[in-house]
Amino acid sequence: MKNILLTLTVILASLPVLADDNQKITDHHAQHEMNHGEMNHGEMNHDEMNHDEMNHGEMNHGEMNHDEMNHGPEHNHGSHEHPTENAKEDVMTMSVPAITTTDDISAALANGGAPVVVDVLGVVCDFCAVAMNKIFGKREEVSALYVDLDKKTLSLVVNKGASLSDEDIETLAKRAGYRIAAIRRNAEALGG
Amino acid sequence: MTLTAWRMWAGVLGILLSASAVARPVSYTGGWTLIQTANRASTAGLLHYSLSHNVSVGVRHEWQRDDDVTLTVIQPTLLAKRWYGQNYQANVYLTGGLGTATDRSAAGLGSDTASFVGVMTDWETRTLFVSYEARFLEQGKLGNHSMHAARVGWAPYTGDTGELHTWLMLEVDHRKHFDNKTTVTPLLRFFKGPALFEAGYNVTDSAPMLNFTYRF
Numbered sequence: 328m329k330n331i332l333l334t335l336t337v338i339l340a341s342l343p344v345l346a347d348d349n350q351k352i353t354d355h356h357a358q359h360e361m362n363h364g365e366m367n368h369g370e371m372n373h374d375e376m377n378h379d380e381m382n383h384g385e386m387n388h389g390e391m392n393h394d395e396m397n398h399g400p401e402h403n404h405g406s407h408e409h410p411t412e413n414a415k416e417d418v419m420t421m422s423v424p425a426i427t428t429t430d431d432i433s434a435a436l437a438n439g440g441a442p443v444v445v446d447v448l449g450v451v452c453d454f455c456a457v458a459m460n461k462i463f464g465k466r467e468e469v470s471a472l473y474v475d476l477d478k479k480t481l482s483l484v485v486n487k488g489a490s491l492s493d494e495d496i497e498t499l500a501k502r503a504g505y506r507i508a509a510i511r512r513n514a515e516a517l518g519g
Numbered sequence: 520m521t522l523t524a525w526r527m528w529a530g531v532l533g534i535l536l537s538a539s540a541v542a543r544p545v546s547y548t549g550g551w552t553l554i555q556t557a558n559r560a561s562t563a564g565l566l567h568y569s570l571s572h573n574v575s576v577g578v579r580h581e582w583q584r585d586d587d588v589t590l591t592v593i594q595p596t597l598l599a600k601r602w603y604g605q606n607y608q609a610n611v612y613l614t615g616g617l618g619t620a621t622d623r624s625a626a627g628l629g630s631d632t633a634s635f636v637g638v639m640t641d642w643e644t645r646t647l648f649v650s651y652e653a654r655f656l657e658q659g660k661l662g663n664h665s666m667h668a669a670r671v672g673w674a675p676y677t678g679d680t681g682e683l684h685t686w687l688m689l690e691v692d693h694r695k696h697f698d699n700k701t702t703v704t705p706l707l708r709f710f711k712g713p714a715l716f717e718a719g720y721n722v723t724d725s726a727p728m729l730n731f732t733y734r735f
Binding site: 448449450451452453454455456457458459461462473474475476477479501502503504505506508 | 543545546547548549550571572573598601602603604605606607608643644645677678679680681684710711712713715734
């Protein structure tokens, strides 16, 4: 019995916990490659900036180095905590995934349906997807849907002229056994 | 069971909950589920209907091969608690059964009332899985049995919706009425859409494990 417990402990300790999420965070930074070193935040005055003339596409984020930045005389890095990797995850999860397009969803949108994206909590396997497909798929208002396990979202297209309130969506998700974190509609659901 | 033994199992349950996975004996409202299991102790089938997202009622038929006893019970299950996370789900289920046990052996001991209580708990991400379950069965003159089983699992890749999901798992079970009380079963779980299939081999008791679940 002692050997079994020891084996279980070793296996658990060696498993790559939340490996996917860490990978996503790494990928996010790789995409931006910012070097804040050349920025002098202490001298910045937001009110004097001319945002109209800014072109984000021409900025060189790759040469920025946050450690060398001048955040201003009142900024003391030692006096506060910086976000940990987990905290970064929280911030990044605030980014809003757009609707997942499948053939059915594209066809429903082309027919004038309204896009809705629902962030769902607790969706980790295909049984979760089956549950939501069954519950939402029975509704006449819904012309197409897709549960995206990667994005942890439920993408819906509501029939033209029909409506499905936030309360309805919340109730249906609960019947499927899940909870929702956010609902986005129309342009926001399309990523606009 | 002595008070000390109860405390020990409560402690084990507490540890699993705090770390804390996927039996999923309750489905979505109005959903039907067929669960078939075959392990070193028994072959069983459970068909259940979910009255709500947290209550299901089913019929269970089980053949305890060692004693050659069959059990037919009505089995309600309550999803007592579910934790929802962005990257995980954890559940505690309470279950029970009431029905009849019948001796099919040459001994011809007849039938008696059977009842059981059980607890199942699981914690799951898309790549990790931990679960624990226990069942205490009373069958009158046909004997009482207890069972505990804990599992850990790891998915080598994360499958998206509708793709084949594969898990490597290890189960440790304890059955007091068996010669080999504690045994180990490595198994593979395959999961796609509404169907789940598990195949393993009990390396301690040299017995296959075959489980199948289908949601409709």
